[in-house]
Amino acid sequence: MASSQNTSKKQIIILGGSYGGISVAHQLLKHAIPDLPDNTSYEVVLISPSTQVMCRPACPRAMISDRILPQEKLFVDIVKQFDQYPTSNFKFIHGTATKLDHQEHVVSIRRHEGTDETLHYYALVIATGATSKSPLLGLSGDASELRARWADFRKALSQAKSIVIGGGGPSGVETAGELGEYLNGRAGWFSSKLENPKVPITVINAQDTILPQLRPKIGKQAEHRLAKVGVTVINNVKVQSVVPDNVGLTVDQLTSAATISLSSDQKLTADLYIPAFGTTPNTSFVPQPLLASDGRVKTNATTLRVDDAGPFVYALGDASNAARPAIHNILSQIPVLAANIKRDLLLDSSAKSQATAQDVVFKEDTRETQLVPIGTKKGVGAMMGYQVPSWVVWLIKGRDYWLWTTGRLWSGKQWN
Ligand SMILES: Cc1cc2nc3c(=O)[nH]c(=O)nc-3n(C[C@H](O)[C@H](O)[C@H](O)COP(=O)(O)OP(=O)(O)OC[C@H]3O[C@@H](n4cnc5c(N)ncnc54)[C@H](O)[C@@H]3O)c2cc1C
Known part of the structure; x- marks a missing residue:
């Protein structure tokens, strides 16, 4: 039987613990919650089917052998990344969202152990990403499952x-x-x-x-x-x-x-x-009227709010239709989304006057940008509309598949 949570806190529920979800959580804990009146009454709740996050672009190399990309560098515990914040403001739930009722402001979740629960949200961020056809190319459950698949593949x-x-x-x-x-x-x-x-x-x-x-x-x-x-x-x-x-x-x-x-x-x-080829957005828990024809969440492409879901609902990353699915777009969305959530929270608090006069606006960079390593030494690609030579692709991406960037992202240092 499903239980429902009993809390007097205003819960800001973030679904998905990857590029979008983890970064929004850090942004809110660093730059929004501390500026709210009565800030112990707010709790950021991060919900993820995996207790570990990983640098997804590294899958094509990491799945082959630890010799070319060691797993201990790749998989990072999520909870540890949030030790730095007051425990009253952050909670991690190892589970999966199964149903969203935006009329009632309720999200149903299934915990990893198999129990069902309903959570009332004050604000909701959908950052559940998209699943690749091949189970080798990303997390769809716990990280331990992905590692087991890689072991079979090897x-x-x-x-x-x-x-x-x-x-x-x-x-x-x-x-x-x-x-x-x-x-x-x-x-x-x-x-x-x-x-x-x-x-x-x-x-x-x-x-x-x-x-x-x-x-x-x-x-x-x-x-x-x-x-x-x-x-x-x-x-x-x-x-x-x-x-x-x-x-x-x-x-x-x-x-x-x-x-x-x-x-x-x-x-x-x-x-x-x-x-x-192709990915499926992880949005099966979202009511059909909130989805675009491609299955992604219909998102206001400038404010990153899900306007049709009522106030305090937002989406970003591969689950949202605000931009082409790519990490550089997510990184530009995060400060915008966090600033607009902060504004909405302030406007709904006793500190209305602290809210910025206007929303921050997201604008997708549509220039030709994609770096594609071909093995550990070569690659092809373009950045911001310019073709880049093979050694630049190697330097930025191919030598360690972005691992040089993810430490700062998972720990939140990127957003200090
Ligand atoms: C092989 C490969 C290489 C790539 N290389 C690049 C690259 O070089 N550059 C680039 O810009 N992009 C690249 N991408 C795309 C990039 O990985 C995605 O854009 C990025 O991972 C999307 O981040 P996200 O946070 O939106 O979602 P995801 O990374 O997809 O994570 C979503 C998280 O939400 C969880 N989740 C799913 N359903 C639920 C639910 N119901 N409730 C709670 N949690 C849920 C998932 O398990 C997952 O942990 C690559 C993708 C692949 C597959």
Whole structure:
């Protein structure tokens, strides 16, 4: 039976403990709660299915071997990051939101142990992100589950003689590049491709070139770099079906051999198939009228409020339709969202006069920006509309897949 919480506190409930949720929690605890009158009456409640957070972009490398990316550097305990704040202002719940009733200001949750509960929120932030098709490419439950999947994958990888990857976007290309370099090594300077790779890897891409968010010339360069680690790209073709069903999609079928039928009528067989295209927003608990047609939460793209849900409801990150799903967009959304929550809280308090006159406004940077490592040494990409050389991609992303940035994010130092 579901229980409901008994608290006199004004709870600011944040759903999702990753880039969006953790950062908003830090921002509010540092810059909003201390400025509110009677600030011990506010409690930030962070709800996450995982007790640990991780640098998700690192999955294509981290899933292969600890030798190239050690897990102890990757997974970070969430609760420890919030030790620095008064215990009266912060609570972590290991659980998942199962239903939102925005009319009643109530969110239902299932705790990790399996008990159900309803929480009344004063303010609500939806930061539940999106799930990749492949269970190897992100957290969908606890971090321990992801580590167990990687262990299974590594065992299968040691026996694999061929790999097919569905999707020529950044996840597919990065996964192919990491696997190619790890399993096959890299062709020499004067060879355009690696002949007879130990484990041939094929990327199936539905468009003319891979990496469709970058100019085609960069996609072509990525293709050449992939060829050097034993990866072949088939363009303008879609994965039509995979037999047996669900290969690569479910934990049970994660490492089964597969026959992949393509829209070109070609059939490929592979010891491992990794579907690396498309994501599903984690919004099944959100009422349909609050969702856009793509399943993301309909969010006011300037204020980051969910206007249709009534006051004090906000969304950001991959679960929201305010911007293209990317970490640089989330990092620009966080100060805006936190400032607007603070304003709303002040306006609803005895310190109305302290509130800023206006909302802070979010504006998405739509310039061509994407960095795509191809193995541990090379890469392609563009930043703020300018193509960057391979060594810049390596320096910023490829050498450790952003780990140099995540320590400050998880600890909140980024927002001091
Ligand atoms: C392989 C890969 C590489 C990437 N590389 C880059 C990159 O280089 N640069 C870049 O900008 N972006 C990159 N991205 C995208 C980036 O990872 C996402 O934009 C970012 O993780 C989104 O952050 P988020 O906080 O919105 O959600 P997520 O990181 O998806 O986290 C959401 C959290 O909410 C939890 N959750 C889900 N449902 C519920 C629920 N009902 N209740 C409570 N919690 C819930 C999830 O378990 C998860 O922990 C990459 C993505 C992938 C898959």
